[in-house]
Amino acid sequence: MACCGCNGKGNVAVKDVDKLDEILSKYEGIKGSLISILQDVQGLYEYLPEEALNYVSEKTGIQRAKIYGVATFYTQFRLDPVGKHVILLCQGTACHVNGAKAIEEAICEELGISEGETTEDGLFTLTNVACLGCCSLSPVMMIDGEVFGKLTPKKAREILKEVKASEE
């Protein structure tokens, strides 16, 4: 069974099964914990791998359909892996009024991807978010937890170029 990496703990090939078990034991017996479980699972893998969800289903007895339903209902959950740097582009009202659309176009052109996609080299993922709550700095984006405010299309391109340059 060593071939699939599950160390014989189950019939699904899932990485870091020990850590997954740890998460599940933390919520054992607490009803209504599915969202918290999924948040922790995403914290572990950066996204929700199908194998991990199947494993959660098997161990908790929650139906796969229900897990998938919850995972696709909330914007926080991702079913695909993300790039090394996640760009969260704010689409709040203040940012919209102050030109978030032009920023999105500039980022998409600079990286050659659309919203929700990851660049081929796996460096960037662009995700639109409803509001980062930094309205007085609009338009705003967040890269790896750092906020960049008062953006212009030019400034956004320069920031991305800097991140790219730091990778070379």
Place this chain on the structure above:
Amino acid sequence: MKLIVGQGSCGVAAGAVKVYKALEEEIKNSSADIELGTTGCIGSCYLEPIVDFIDDAGEKTTFVTVDGEKAKEIVKDIVAGKAKENECIIGDEDVEAMAKQKRISLRNCGIINPENIDEYIEAGGYKAIERCIKEMTPEEVIEEVKVSGLRGRGGAGFPTWFKFNAARQSPGDVKYLVCNADEGDPGAFMDRSIIEGDPHALIEGMIVAGYAIGASEGIIYVRAEYPLAIKRLNIAMAQAREKGYLGADLFGEGKFNFDLRIKAGAGAFVCGEETALLESLEGNRGMPRPKPPFPAQKGYWGKPTNINNVETFANIPFILANGGEAFAAVGTEDSKGTKLFALAGKIKKGGLVEVPMGMTIREIIFGIGGGIANDKKFKAVQMGGPSGGCIPAEFLDTPIDYKSIQETGAIMGSGGMVVMDETTCMVDMAKFFLDFTCKESCGKCTPCREGTKRMLEMLERITEGKGEPGDIEKLIDLGEFIKTTSLCGLGQTAPNPVLTTIKYFRDEYEAHINDKKCPAKQCKELLTYTIDPEKCTGCTICARNCPASAITGTLKETHKINQDLCIKCGKCYEVCRFGAVAVE
């Protein structure tokens, strides 16, 4: 002597952490005897990062828009006894704007260290709950809230005492208290600022409410997108437990046990609706339940539950410590107390403001917010986010109270106030909000799921220049239909931005539909780009950047745009260094 750095999310985004480090380093280097502290959001986001200096006599000096270099200068000036001469000192106008506010729910924000319970206690904290448990019955607590006239600050404005009482009267041994901190309105950050700046105010408010309704467990449902708020809440809850304000037998009176826990939301606007929030708390998709039964009768796991938002709870300790009448003395006849607003958009001084009810919208936007950025003309203000509406210039003198705002077609909402100027297209704005509610519709009921989609499609057509006569009437018909037939608040309010913009800016819709023009020059498909031969120097930069090869011309000669090929991307306008590209 003490230096305090404002470290709310917006302060941090503006560079407060770097400022803190620079201050720390400079204090160390100059071996000055200055204590360094942290506080939450003071509300003046446009002035961040903000540093307060308290001298030995207790006098405060405020420094604004500080950066790493300026921070060092501040320490040097303090050491040299010249703090008042520093270039970063706050302007008189900004001090005045602050003085026009009345702070009840923000009473400690930007003053105390949110991670230190002792500072909250020193400021009079946890006195309210002590009074409740030692001197009052739950019924008396509810009566005090009734006297205050407090109404829910989450949007609908339901009297708080009534909700408390309904949960109190509901039969059952187990009852729950829930705080809705799922601030999903894009453009609003009131709840976040309270939690980051004064988490104990929320915690104490919840303990009082728990005592009033007879709940021993409270849950705070907070957005996962607010990591700093969650962190500070966790710290505050641990400190409150240690001091015995949370846990078993509070104040040793043998009357009341209460504890709190946090549940991080996972991002769904509809979860601001109370029954959807309950579904989410139970680990399901956040889809609303039909009402009745109301949560006060059958809520979390079928038990009587009271749900209120952060601002509402943050007002409660003030009411119980100072009496309901002190709160009711502020505000108007039907709307008591203060209201928080997040001022954003095309405004000079954006940030968080707390004003007495009854203040006019004009006073908030122009008196406190400093008016419109770049001195452009005011066009409208959006209140209540995607559930609210646009209020035009002729209603600027409307006082802030539940009834007056509702009469304009908007709603008080949770406090988002996004200001728009003449360059904002109202049709595009309506489309923006509808796009949001359409995506956030949970899909349970047909009017909301299908109706918002059809309305959005119509608006998309209109902004693309494919509008047809009769579209406006169709939008109104469908909008009214969705409002009256949707299951929950999301659908019942989703058409509001469209209906209010049609009501007040119908001419803009007509210009899009009949003349195929966007008066605010925002809707791309309706624009025409031309090059002014007088200004064009023939630098070729536009031609080189045009993705559609629609621009012709050679070096040092006037360039021209072929309108048949132009895709209206605006690239030429963006790159031209001579302002030669005109947009019509």
